[in-house]
Amino acid sequence: MTDTPINLDSLRQRIDELDSEILRLISDRAECAKQVAEVKTASDSGAVFYRPEREAQVLRRIMELNPGPLNSEEMARLFREIMSACLALEQPTKVAYLGPEGTFTQQAALKHFGASAVSMPMAAIDEVFREVEAGAVNYGVVPVENSTEGVVSHTLDSFMDSSIHICGEVVLRIHHHLLVADTTLRDKISRIYSHPQSLAQCRKWLDAHYPRAERVPVSSNAEAARMIKSEWHSAAIAGDMAAKLYGLEKIAEKIEDRPDNSTRFLIIGSQRVPMSGEDKTSIVVAMRNQPGALHDLLEPFHRHQIDLTRLETRPSRTGVWNYVFFIDFKGHVDEPRVAAVLEEVRLRASELKVLGSYPVGVL
Numbered sequence: 094m095t096d097t098p099i100n101l102d103s104l105r106q107r108i109d110e111l112d113s114e115i116l117r118l119i120s121d122r123a124e125c126a127k128q129v130a131e132v133k134t135a136s137d138s139g140a141v142f143y144r145p146e147r148e149a150q151v152l153r154r155i156m157e158l159n160p161g162p163l164n165s166e167e168m169a170r171l172f173r174e175i176m177s178a179c180l181a182l183e184q185p186t187k188v189a190y191l192g193p194e195g196t197f198t199q200q201a202a203l204k205h206f207g208a209s210a211v212s213m214p215m216a217a218i219d220e221v222f223r224e225v226e227a228g229a230v231n232y233g234v235v236p237v238e239n240s241t242e243g244v245v246s247h248t249l250d251s252f253m254d255s256s257i258h259i260c261g262e263v264v265l266r267i268h269h270h271l272l273v274a275d276t277t278l279r280d281k282i283s284r285i286y287s288h289p290q291s292l293a294q295c296r297k298w299l300d301a302h303y304p305r306a307e308r309v310p311v312s313s314n315a316e317a318a319r320m321i322k323s324e325w326h327s328a329a330i331a332g333d334m335a336a337k338l339y340g341l342e343k344i345a346e347k348i349e350d351r352p353d354n355s356t357r358f359l360i361i362g363s364q365r366v367p368m369s370g371e372d373k374t375s376i377v378v379a380m381r382n383q384p385g386a387l388h389d390l391l392e393p394f395h396r397h398q399i400d401l402t403r404l405e406t407r408p409s410r411t412g413v414w415n416y417v418f419f420i421d422f423k424g425h426v427d428e429p430r431v432a433a434v435l436e437e438v439r440l441r442a443s444e445l446k447v448l449g450s451y452p453v454g455v456l
């Protein structure tokens with residue numbers, strides 16, 4: 094063998110050299126981002142620093158180019174953080190989310206904006222909307238649908254009376270754990286706290302393992318985690334963030350009934366987002382209460398071969414129109430075929446509101 098033997102010292106020396114190179118490259122990138130901010134500020138008095146379409150393109154490109162051995166999601170997560178830090182140099186980004194601290198919505202905000210954004214918990218979904226509308230924060234994060242439990246109706250209702258746009262989406266795998274405090278008597282658990290949706294998502298597991306424990310619904314998983322600190326006979330169902338925040342121990346992990354349990358969150362803001370190349374559009378449509386209304390609404394989508402990804406019906410609160418449909422489909426309002434469909438739908442509907450076109454979630 095002619096190869097020099099590889100030893101720990103020489104490998105670490107190589108890692109040091111690479112780190113120096115990475116450090117220089119990240120610093121160069123950050124300098125570039127600062128210059129981008131100057132260009133944006135010079136060309137527009139109301140400069141918009143966060144660009145969801147560009148971020149989606151950067152992450153998709155990285156995932157495509159990734160040579161391994163790190164997997165593409167992992168690599169994108171690293172770049173997510175680099176971009177988050179670069180954006181913070183341009184402008185500190187304030188993000189309101191449905192709190193309290195430790196909820197899955199906070200985890201979604203972190204996943205989407207990275208750790209350099211400043212995230213602020215709000216007590217209710219409409220408060221998140223209000224903070225964004227008032228300009229007190231730059232963006233908001235709210236849950237919209239869960240794969241097991243369905244739609245979050247508060248969020249859909251909030252869109253009906255708001256001028257807010259959807260700027261992005263993020264999908265989070267939801268893993269629930271049974272948590273206890275160090276003072277909990279584990280063989281005496283008689284009460285289990287959690288958000289009603291989480292209790293529902295773990296119903297079968299609870300039936301099998303704690304059939305006699307009282308299930309107590311509370312306003313959030315994080316609140317459940319906080320409450321059990323002072324009750325020796327209680328446990329909570331919550332996620333990793335809440336467990337860490339309140340220093341709780343997981344006595345059973347991933348107890349959700351469906352392994353593919355996930356929640357989709359929306360990023361809301363006041364800007365319209367240009368095309369990223371792989372986009373979705375959300376609209377809300379009111380139709381007259383007459384036979385065939387749903388068919389009339391969907392027919393143009395079918396004819397123009399536009400993929401619907403979600404269709405939700407909500408009772409109209411005005412009383413005049415009985416049907417209000419929330420529709421998500423693939424495509425962006427700036428694409429001619431999407432514009433054509435929306436023109437047709439506008440003629441058939443009594444009201445049509447485009448909630449936003451935004452990049453399909455990358456991470």
Ligand SMILES: O=C(O)C(=O)C[C@]1(C(=O)O)C=C[C@@H](O)C=C1
Pocket residue numbers: 126129130142143144145147148151175176177179180183
């Ligand atoms: O390209 C831009 O507009 C930038 O501001 C740069 C950058 C980046 O770091 O790549 C940072 C923030 C934006 O949200 C998008 C991208």
